[in-house]
Amino acid sequence: MIEFKNVDKYYGKYHALTDINLQVQQGEVVVVIGPSGSGKSTLIRTINGLEEIESGQLIVNGMDLADKKADLNELRKNVGMVFQHFNLYANKTVIENIMLAPRLVLKRDEAENKKIALRLLDTVGLAEKADAYPKQLSGGQKQRVAIARSLAMKPKVLLFDEPTSALDPEMIDDVLNVMKSIAKQGDMTLVVVTHEMGFAREVADRVIFFDQGQVVEDDPAEEFFKQPKEERARQFLSKIITHK
Numbered sequence: 001m002i003e004f005k006n007v008d009k010y011y012g013k014y015h016a017l018t019d020i021n022l023q024v025q026q027g028e029v030v031v032v033i034g035p036s037g038s039g040k041s042t043l044i045r046t047i048n049g050l051e052e053i054e055s056g057q058l059i060v061n062g063m064d065l066a067d068k069k070a071d072l073n074e075l076r077k078n079v080g081m082v083f084q085h086f087n088l089y090a091n092k093t094v095i096e097n098i099m100l101a102p103r104l105v106l107k108r109d110e111a112e113n114k115k116i117a118l119r120l121l122d123t124v125g126l127a128e129k130a131d132a133y134p135k136q137l138s139g140g141q142k143q144r145v146a147i148a149r150s151l152a153m154k155p156k157v158l159l160f161d162e163p164t165s166a167l168d169p170e171m172i173d174d175v176l177n178v179m180k181s182i183a184k185q186g187d188m189t190l191v192v193v194t195h196e197m198g199f200a201r202e203v204a205d206r207v208i209f210f211d212q213g214q215v216v217e218d219d220p221a222e223e224f225f226k227q228p229k230e231e232r233a234r235q236f237l238s239k240i241i242t243h244k
């Protein structure tokens with residue numbers, strides 16, 4: 001479970017998160033939407049300790065991240081993250097990218113590690129790319145490898161930070177389909193920052209609308225997709241898309 005209690009975060013004097021109170025239950029799929037610069041990335045980066053919080057409490061899988069002594073390596077065994085720009089190791093093959101963390105962190109047996117990695121590559125539709133290097137892949141393929149790499153750790157929580165926004169339009173669906181199938185399995189907690197409203201409508205349990213570092217709406221998905229909240233969100237999102 002993830003629980004924010006009165007969490008504040010500053011970058012210098014800039015108040016990036018203001019009094020966040022949120023709970024995400026194990027197995028929930030939560031989509032976070034909101035305008036550019038509203039703090040969505042900051043919010044999810046706090047969940048795996050990539051950003052520190054200044055005050056309040058943030059409990060993730062029983063660990064209090066406000067405690068400066070929290071063991072972030074231990075936390076990250078159970079909390080994976082998929083980034084906008086994939087962050088694959090360029091000098092390692094696809095399968096090595098997937099096998100590395102389970103080998104080093106979980107000390108997983110090598111044969112078992114390889115079996116799991118190949119199965120995951122198959123799941124994301126890239127079985128034939130095991131020995132390719134990231135530079136030989138399209139953006140959408142890289143992102144599917146990044147997802148397989150996160151899944152290899154069997155995390156309880158998987159965070160997605162705008163996973164499709166660096167992709168060409170024709171690649172987006174392949175990545176969203178992989179994410180949808182993970183969401184539909186129902187055992188992992190997913191927190192997804194995205195502008196993909198179709199994805200949210202299909203698989204989200206909850207939608208959080210974020211603005212100026214604050215939770216403005218926190219609704220069950222069926223509630224959110226009733227007008228006029230969805231319409232307001234679309235107006236915000238159309239501004240972002242025009243920007244880009």
Ligand SMILES: Nc1ncnc2c1ncn2[C@@H]1O[C@H](COP(=O)(O)OP(=O)(O)OP(=O)(O)O)[C@@H](O)[C@H]1O
Pocket residue numbers: 011014016034035036037038039040041042043
């Ligand atoms: N490391 C940092 N140092 C200083 N300011 C930062 C830092 N990271 C983010 N910010 C600022 O904090 C605010 C929130 O940024 P954040 O990336 O969380 O927003 P976002 O909602 O994810 O935006 P986008 O949709 O454009 O990615 C922005 O005003 C940003 O400029």
